[in-house]
Amino acid sequence: MKRRDFLGYTGLGALGVATSPILSGCSEEQPSVKFWQQGNFRPVSEEVTETNLKIEGSLPPELNGLYVRNGTNSSSGISDHFFGGDGMMHGIRLEGGQAKWYRNRYIDTPVYRKESGGFGAPKPENTTSAVSLIYHGGELMSLGEFGYPYLVDPDDLSTKGAFNYDGKLAGSMTAHPRIDPATGELIFFGYNVVQPYLTYMRADASGKMLQVEPIEMTGPSMVHDFAVTENYVVFMEMPVRFSWLLAISGSGLPFKWDNDVTTRFGVMPRTGTNADVKWFDVPTCFIFHIMNSFEQGENVVVDAARYDHLWVEDSNDFFHPARLSRFSMNMKTGKASVERLHEHAMEFPQVNRDYWTKDYRYGYSLVVDEKNDSPKLIQKSEGGIRKYDVKTGEVDNYLPGPALEPAEAVYIPARESGGAEDEGYLASYVYDKNTDTSAFCLFDATKVSAGPIAKVPLPVRVPVGFHGVWVPDSAVS
Numbered sequence: 001m002k003r004r005d006f007l008g009y010t011g012l013g014a015l016g017v018a019t020s021p022i023l024s025g026c027s028e029e030q031p032s033v034k035f036w037q038q039g040n041f042r043p044v045s046e047e048v049t050e051t052n053l054k055i056e057g058s059l060p061p062e063l064n065g066l067y068v069r070n071g072t073n074s075s076s077g078i079s080d081h082f083f084g085g086d087g088m089m090h091g092i093r094l095e096g097g098q099a100k101w102y103r104n105r106y107i108d109t110p111v112y113r114k115e116s117g118g119f120g121a122p123k124p125e126n127t128t129s130a131v132s133l134i135y136h137g138g139e140l141m142s143l144g145e146f147g148y149p150y151l152v153d154p155d156d157l158s159t160k161g162a163f164n165y166d167g168k169l170a171g172s173m174t175a176h177p178r179i180d181p182a183t184g185e186l187i188f189f190g191y192n193v194v195q196p197y198l199t200y201m202r203a204d205a206s207g208k209m210l211q212v213e214p215i216e217m218t219g220p221s222m223v224h225d226f227a228v229t230e231n232y233v234v235f236m237e238m239p240v241r242f243s244w245l246l247a248i249s250g251s252g253l254p255f256k257w258d259n260d261v262t263t264r265f266g267v268m269p270r271t272g273t274n275a276d277v278k279w280f281d282v283p284t285c286f287i288f289h290i291m292n293s294f295e296q297g298e299n300v301v302v303d304a305a306r307y308d309h310l311w312v313e314d315s316n317d318f319f320h321p322a323r324l325s326r327f328s329m330n331m332k333t334g335k336a337s338v339e340r341l342h343e344h345a346m347e348f349p350q351v352n353r354d355y356w357t358k359d360y361r362y363g364y365s366l367v368v369d370e371k372n373d374s375p376k377l378i379q380k381s382e383g384g385i386r387k388y389d390v391k392t393g394e395v396d397n398y399l400p401g402p403a404l405e406p407a408e409a410v411y412i413p414a415r416e417s418g419g420a421e422d423e424g425y426l427a428s429y430v431y432d433k434n435t436d437t438s439a440f441c442l443f444d445a446t447k448v449s450a451g452p453i454a455k456v457p458l459p460v461r462v463p464v465g466f467h468g469v470w471v472p473d474s475a476v477s
């Protein structure tokens, strides 16, 4: 990011998410070249449409809809930080047991069009919108963490334009909103480097903004995700802090670990105000992603990918393991506790989204190679997909070996309603280091270790990226 770009803006740029698992897609490492310019981090150069797709195995005929994933893909080929590239979607349409088309498309924003430099300032429209996607209120929304969401046409992945809830969205919107499966309400927040540092928001099922509530924080922390239960939301304040000094120096992202910051979770009734937030000190940590959250008796429970620390040296310091951990905030005693649910490293946690806000049994994540603790080792790491039974502690791993690198696995229910919690599929783009190609893979969520039940080789390599969504035809109005 160039200094003038950053100082020109009131929000921040399209922070995404990067963690050890996604630092493992490189084929031949070149030490002088940044990791995000090597291997499967390299951007692709063309937007492609392919309708002649072959299927190895079989796609369930009842799956009709779009799987689409967002990520950074610098249109100039080089960005100052892994998170700094333009947003690019990779989508595949499934219909009646066929893969009808694959498309990759940039999110068409002023930053992509080079009408605005850097991460997007001074207007909220100037975002790369590169982090995630969600379908809500009859719209497919591309989200970039900073700046406005962009609406996307699910029929061809064309960008329809920026969206700001009739002017009610003050600035930024998290890339990790939650939909309440009972009400259809969208619950989200935005954060900023100037006050208010965090703003809580809710929109009804039709996309109409219901509440905009500034939340007091002790400073400008990086807040990538949050938690939602049936009655509460949970905000995380953690030691990765914005620094004006780093912003002025203009190197990487202006965020860094600050030992003086207390890690704490703020629990607020979903329809509450800042005055209702109950803060709990928790053991020092950083969290990008929450797997799920729910209420259990007096406790508000949050299961998350917990790092002991992150970005201690600078914002390229990704080489730390995260482990699935359970935080319990007791609303009666005001005390919090944390326990580790699984010993091995992981990231990109997911669940059956019908269980968002609810007690649940099954989670899914990427497997992280714990040997992958420096940029020198990233091409040697081995990834995979893990299923967790958080009730019994059992796991089921898909470990395809060093050549294959799965991306985030998104759960797709087999039925529109009903069915068991894991009666469905996992969708992932899998990169083959040997052939430098990618494929769409679908797994049976009840037998993850068995490997994909269907594989669709793609005409375009799908670079290391961030988050996706399944948009069933039944949801599209």
Ligand SMILES: [Fe+2]
Pocket (backbone or CB within 6 Å): 016, 017, 131, 175, 176, 224, 288, 289, 466, 467
């Ligand atoms: Fe994320």
